[in-house]
Amino acid sequence: MKTFPLGGVHPPENKLTAGIPIRYLPIPPSVAIPVTQHIGSPSEILVKKGDMVKTGQIIAASKGFVSANIHSSVTGVVNKTDSVIDASGFRQTAVFIDTTEDEWLETIDRSSEIITEIKYSPEEIIDKCLESGIVGLGGATFPSHVKLSIPRGKRCDVLIINGVECEPYLTSDHRLMLERSEEILVGITILMKALRVTQAMIGIENNKKDAIARLTGLSGKFPGISIHGLKVKYPQGAEKQLIKALIKREVPSGRLPLDVNTVVHNVGTAFAVYEAVQKNKPLFERVVTITGKSLASPGNYFVRTGTSVRYLIEAAGGVPENTGKIISGGPMMGKAVSNADVPVVKGTSGIVLIPEEESSRSEMTPCIRCAKCVSVCPLNLEPYLLMTLSEKGEFERAVAEGITDCMECGSCSYCCPAHRPLLDYIRLGKSLAAKMARKQMVK
Amino acid sequence: MSNLLKVSLSPHIHGKETTRKLMHGVIIALMPAFLASVFFFGYGAIIVTTVSVASCVLFEYLIVRFVFKKTLTINDGSAFLTGLLLAFNLPSNIPVLIIVIGSFVSIAVAKMTFGGLGNNPFNPALVGRVFMLISFPVQMTSWPVPAGFQTGYSDAVTGATPLAIIKEGIKNGEPVSQLMSQIPPPSQMFLGDIGGSMGEVSAFFLILGFIWLLYKKIITWHIPLSIILTIIVFTGTFWLINPEKYADPLFHILAGGVLLGAIYMATDYVTSPMNPKAMLIYGCGIGVLTSVIRIWGAYPEGVSFAILIMNAFVPLMNRYIKPKRFGEEIKNG
Numbered sequence: 001m002k003t004f005p006l007g008g009v010h011p012p013e014n015k016l017t018a019g020i021p022i023r024y025l026p027i028p029p030s031v032a033i034p035v036t037q038h039i040g041s042p043s044e045i046l047v048k049k050g051d052m053v054k055t056g057q058i059i060a061a062s063k064g065f066v067s068a069n070i071h072s073s074v075t076g077v078v079n080k081t082d083s084v085i086d087a088s089g090f091r092q093t094a095v096f097i098d099t100t101e102d103e104w105l106e107t108i109d110r111s112s113e114i115i116t117e118i119k120y121s122p123e124e125i126i127d128k129c130l131e132s133g134i135v136g137l138g139g140a141t142f143p144s145h146v147k148l149s150i151p152r153g154k155r156c157d158v159l160i161i162n163g164v165e166c167e168p169y170l171t172s173d174h175r176l177m178l179e180r181s182e183e184i185l186v187g188i189t190i191l192m193k194a195l196r197v198t199q200a201m202i203g204i205e206n207n208k209k210d211a212i213a214r215l216t217g218l219s220g221k222f223p224g225i226s227i228h229g230l231k232v233k234y235p236q237g238a239e240k241q242l243i244k245a246l247i248k249r250e251v252p253s254g255r256l257p258l259d260v261n262t263v264v265h266n267v268g269t270a271f272a273v274y275e276a277v278q279k280n281k282p283l284f285e286r287v288v289t290i291t292g293k294s295l296a297s298p299g300n301y302f303v304r305t306g307t308s309v310r311y312l313i314e315a316a317g318g319v320p321e322n323t324g325k326i327i328s329g330g331p332m333m334g335k336a337v338s339n340a341d342v343p344v345v346k347g348t349s350g351i352v353l354i355p356e357e358e359s360s361r362s363e364m365t366p367c368i369r370c371a372k373c374v375s376v377c378p379l380n381l382e383p384y385l386l387m388t389l390s391e392k393g394e395f396e397r398a399v400a401e402g403i404t405d406c407m408e409c410g411s412c413s414y415c416c417p418a419h420r421p422l423l424d425y426i427r428l429g430k431s432l433a434a435k436m437a438r439k440q441m442v443k
Numbered sequence: 444m445s446n447l448l449k450v451s452l453s454p455h456i457h458g459k460e461t462t463r464k465l466m467h468g469v470i471i472a473l474m475p476a477f478l479a480s481v482f483f484f485g486y487g488a489i490i491v492t493t494v495s496v497a498s499c500v501l502f503e504y505l506i507v508r509f510v511f512k513k514t515l516t517i518n519d520g521s522a523f524l525t526g527l528l529l530a531f532n533l534p535s536n537i538p539v540l541i542i543v544i545g546s547f548v549s550i551a552v553a554k555m556t557f558g559g560l561g562n563n564p565f566n567p568a569l570v571g572r573v574f575m576l577i578s579f580p581v582q583m584t585s586w587p588v589p590a591g592f593q594t595g596y597s598d599a600v601t602g603a604t605p606l607a608i609i610k611e612g613i614k615n616g617e618p619v620s621q622l623m624s625q626i627p628p629p630s631q632m633f634l635g636d637i638g639g640s641m642g643e644v645s646a647f648f649l650i651l652g653f654i655w656l657l658y659k660k661i662i663t664w665h666i667p668l669s670i671i672l673t674i675i676v677f678t679g680t681f682w683l684i685n686p687e688k689y690a691d692p693l694f695h696i697l698a699g700g701v702l703l704g705a706i707y708m709a710t711d712y713v714t715s716p717m718n719p720k721a722m723l724i725y726g727c728g729i730g731v732l733t734s735v736i737r738i739w740g741a742y743p744e745g746v747s748f749a750i751l752i753m754n755a756f757v758p759l760m761n762r763y764i765k766p767k768r769f770g771e772e773i774k775n776g
């Protein structure tokens with residue numbers, strides 16, 4: 001069975017919502033839409049207080065190449081532009097809109113008919129992605145039009161589609177693959193056309209047999225697309241690990257997938273691309289898993305961007321008494337939010353409520369040098385050593401030992417029997433090492 | 444809802460592994476061999492083990508409490524394990540006071556002076572054992588012969604171990620084939636019906652524990668197998684050259700402390716290397732040193748010394764023998 005070779009852990013899957021079909025979350029009375037929902041420069045706000053906006057209307061325009069358009073997710077009146085705290089705990093500018101109704105832009109095709117014929121050239125596809133504000137929905141939120149524009153001198157020969165969803169709890173990609181299978185396959189075909197490749201491989205963890213079967217059944221109609229079951233092991237869905245598992249190419253340290261002639265897109269992105277290109281629908285809603293062991297009714301929802309997490313949790317039965325942590329994203333790599341008022345954005349794949357008793361960390365004890373952290377690191381780094389070096393401030397040696405390669409998958413902290421916060425220290429070391437490198441460049 | 448949400452960095456969940464569970468796992472793995480010793484050596488095995496474990500735990504408690512003035516670390520199970528391993532390396536009739544002294548050396552000198560669990564460069568149980576061997580050579584090398592369950596302790600019937608018989612004999616120029624007739628056949632050695640340290644004798648039960656350790660992923664195969672294979676290759680080569688002057692590899696594996704050392708002592712987390720490549724080199728080193736000491740050294744047995752010598756190289760190995768990082772080769776080539 002295909003898998004990445006080094007390391008990895010097996011956290012309990014807890015996919016509580018795998019069998020629950022996606023529903024549409026009612027539109028909230030107001031939304032706060034951040035103007036930076038992607039990696040890159042903030043977009044420029046195009047609306048002001050009192051403006052009427054329609055669902056799907058652009059409200060902030062991308063600024064610079066690596067940036068993305070932002071669209072209104074509701075119909076209503078702009079109340080203010082103000083700061084909002086995002087999932088990372090940072091303040092950032094958002095457009096606040098009070099909802100009046102739900103009137104979509106006329107250009108958007110709201111029918112449920114699936115359009116398989118692709119009428120556009122690669123350039124037109126890339127333009128449509130740019131226009132519609134498509135970003136990577138797997139969590140990285142890198143603007144898709146950038147990823148689709150292959151720089152001169154580079155070559156892509158295979159497109160990889162990430163349907164792994166290796167994070168515990170999350171099921172948004174799983175449900176989407178089951179319920180919007182054909183749309184996703186069309187979306188992948190569109191991406192293939194834009195990249196001018198004839199081959200695409202979808203990687204899916206073997207705990208989603210139904211999705212694998214469904215996509216495989218339909219794939220006959222879509223030349224060049226193959227579906228591959230992967231071993232259930234975290235982090236199977238990490239970009240470099242997925243590439244290694246599927247096509248046996250190893251992305252060199254510090255480089256991009258394109259350096260081994262491939263590009264990776266998430267299944268959710270493929271769906272968004274389908275909607276943007278075939279239906280003229282900008283990216284203003286996405287599937288979000290709302291889940292947790294004590295939650296009354298966990299589920300999967302199409303959620304408009306800017307909807308507060310609180311509103312989403314209410315729909316799932318409200319915050320249970322014993323909630324200790326609310327995580328945006330999965331429990332391995334997601335961010336714990338400080339309050340429930342943060343908005344759902346393009347990159348929000350799920351909201352996980354962790355009960356009090358599971359949310360506290362155990363006290364750290366001395367490192368027993370069991371080497372478990374070394375053996376689970378998918379990059380074969382030595383986390384115990386990187387932690388010690390960061391603690392001691394030996395950043396130069398930490399860099400030599402590969403600290404900047406760490407992808408923060410959390411496998412090391414997860415497995416450490418002494419409960420050492422390895423990744424916390426590695427992050428610290430990484431950021432200080434980066435600071436040091438910048439200083440040296442200035443000199 | 445409570446307004447006091449916890450915010451901490453990812454990951455937000457943790458595996459079930461704890462230091463204590465790992466230590467307990469090793470203790471459980473040692474139980475079959477312990478029961479075998481009780482079967483072969485009787486009360487002696489129970490007394491030695493009880494005294495050794497109790498004094499190791501007590502010394503750790505006293506030092507942590509009154510010297511470090513810290514809260515307890517006893518419950519991590521490491522002192523218990525050290526005590527158990529020390530007992531396994533002792534004859535089952537050794538005077539109780541000597542055990543207490545050995546335990547003191549193991550815990551106070553070999554472990555705590557370096558700062559406690561995780562910081563000691565040498566395997567504490569082995570430091571204790573070697574100290575005892577040097578200080579009390581007579582008591583440490585009078586081996587009770589297995590005589591079924593017996594209630595005697597210091598008056599147990601003693602005899603030479605198979606290793607000592609072979610070593611002495613070869614020194615006196617006797618051919619190995621003749622010496623072999625004086626020691627039990629391999630099947631009997633495999634079960635542990637031979638003289639030796641109380642916990643080292645039963646190959647079968649030690650291997651049973653090894654399988655459990657592998658199954659539980661408490662240790663990996665690298666260190667034990669590289670030690671055993673190296674000893675087989677090394678002693679096997681000499682045996683093939685001259686089977687009348689050198690004992691066969693099977694004998695070397697079954698006699699003495701190779702299995703106990705390879706599976707349970709050399710794999711001690713704290714004092715062994717941190718990656719598979721280094722582990723293999725470490726294991727080969729122990730295998731070679733053990734064979735060399737056994738064939739040419741002054742002692743009939745060499746496992747303890749070999750492990751301690753290789754322990755000394757572990758920091759160096761961790762510094763210079765590195766796992767190949769993902770994406771590294773391509774970058775450099």
Ligand code: SF4
Pocket residue numbers: 366367368369370371372373374383384415416417418419420422
């Ligand atoms: S997993 Fe934890 S205890 Fe084991 S070597 Fe790594 S840091 Fe040390």
Ligand code: SF4
Pocket residue numbers: 376377378379380381382383405406407408409410411412413422423426
């Ligand atoms: S968080 Fe970094 S160091 Fe830890 S296992 Fe993942 S890649 Fe390795």
